[in-house]
Structures are given as structure tokens and as C-alpha cells.
Amino acid sequence: MDVFGDLFRGIRAHGSLFGSTTLTAPWALHFVDGAPLTLCTVLDGSGWIVPDDGPPEPLGAYETVVVRGPGTFLFVDTPDTTAPPVACGEFCSAPEQGGTTHRLGWADHRAGDTRAATLIVGAYPVHGEISRRLLDALPVVLRVEAGGTGDAVLDHLAAEVARDIPGQQVVLDRLLDWMLVCTLREWFDRPGGEAPAWWAAQRDPVVGEALRLLHADPAAPWTVASLAERTGVSRATLAKRFADLLGEPPLTYLTRWRMTLAADLLVEQKSATVAAVARTVGYADPFGFSAAFKRVRGLNPTEFRRAAAGVAAR
Incomplete structure (x- = not known):
């Protein structure tokens, strides 16, 4: 397991696709869910992504924007559009909500309408502390132009949204995940970019x-x-190179x-004892684990679990 793959483990599309082949200017879709991570890509046509706080971002055919929540954003035909915003959330699929006639297939494209745009959106719930480390490395809005490795994925997406067959949502979810990975890779590798140290x-x-090695077996007595x-x-070479690249031993x-x-285990495995969580992450002594946890997280494991439960209840 590499670092990127490990951090990505809690980010998966699951029935969160919104697509449209009938967006005819003027339009203004307001994505109101404030999802932790939203991928927006245009298969044909063009439009603009307008975040709550930030400048509008143009979005042309085969270009992709990733928006980091909790802020909301608009997809509009032009930044000064005259269209009233239409609130659009996870289940935005009916025509009167800015969606399309067909929840599956979206095969009602108006041939020759140059004002129409096909938008694909994947809204990603992000679970746990692990994946939040990935989100912390991202700006509120990042944009990747056409012509990269994601183009092949978009070809598959374009073909899939034009059909109405069993299992389509599963295929679209996986294609969106693939597209998100390709987009983040290209953004981290962009010339002059400031990728996180672990990348x-x-x-x-x-x-x-x-x-x-550390990510493959973090509980080992390294x-x-x-x-x-x-x-x-x-040892000296490893310690120096590690500190130079990551800023810590x-x-x-x-x-x-x-x-x-451990933070994720404490929240996800409610019946697990602190001692059991300690053993899972490589600590034979629960007291040593608790001391380390409080030093790093600011709360002991029991306090952290109680606080996380309170947040979830709210």
C-alpha cells in the first residue's frame, strides 16, 4: 500500500452521480450539499464553476474541477448568467430540478445544440481521519485541463451515460473513482505545483x-x-533522507x-476496547498508547471517542 492509496481508502463514489445532457443556456445549478469533495467534469459544451469564496473557474470539454467542501458552488453557463439558481443536491435528477428525463442513460441529447453542456458530478462523502489527510493537501478548487490520462476515463463515461442497462450506476461510480485518482495525480504532478511532501x-x-513498508504494516515493531x-x-542515511523529504524522523x-x-478505529469500532485498538496499531501497552494518542491528538482515546460520538449525534 502506498501513501496515496492509503489516504484514498475512505473516498468512494456511491450512487452520487448527477448528469445532464439537456443543460441549455442560460442555466445555474447550485450544488447545495457541501460535500467534502466534489468532482465536476464536462463531456461536451462548456460552463463555469463558481465557488462560494473564490473566482469563477472555466470548465470546457474534457476538463475537470475538484471542489473541496464544506462550501457550496454553482455550475453556470456564464459568470454573469441571468438564470435563477436551481438548488441541486444528491438526488437532483428530475428535469424541474435541472436534471434529465432519464435517471439512467441520459440519452436525450439535443443534437446540434451548441449551447447544451453535459456535466458529470461525483459527490464524495469522506469518512474518517485517514482520508481527511488527503483533503488537507488540496485547495478549495483545483482544475485539470484536457489532454491528460483522465481523457480515456471520460471516453468510457461518455459511452456509459448514453446507455440504460442494469448495473450502470456501479460502473459509473467506479469510473468516477478512476477519474478522481487521475485528476489528483495530474494536479500533484503539475509543473511548478506544490504537492504535499508525502507525494x-x-x-x-x-x-x-x-x-x-510503514503503510503496509504499521503495527510492526519498526x-x-x-x-x-x-x-x-x-540508519544515518535513512534518517536524513526521510527528514529532508518529510520534515520529521x-x-x-x-x-x-x-x-x-487509531482515531478511525475508535470511531468505527464502537465495541472495541482501548487496549484492542492499541494492539491493532502496534502497542502492547494500552497506557503507552493512550499517552502517545493524547500527545498527538490532544485528547486521550476515551475522550476522543466521546467527542466524536457527540459530533455524530449533532
């Missing part, structure tokens, strides 16, 4: 291998010496990652 570190032959042996360098990184895993 570049994955490609270092030494530090990248150390990260893969030491700098054992990591150095597995990566084929001295290997075992400090491991502790923070273990506490992130």
Missing part, C-alpha cells in the same frame, strides 16, 4: 520504500535500524500515522 517522497527510492536494513541503506511519522489509524 514527492513516494518516488524517492529509499524513502518511498520506507513509506510503503525501528530506524530495521527500516534501514529493509531499504538497503544505513521516520518513527515520528509512524507514530502520527498510527494515531490516525
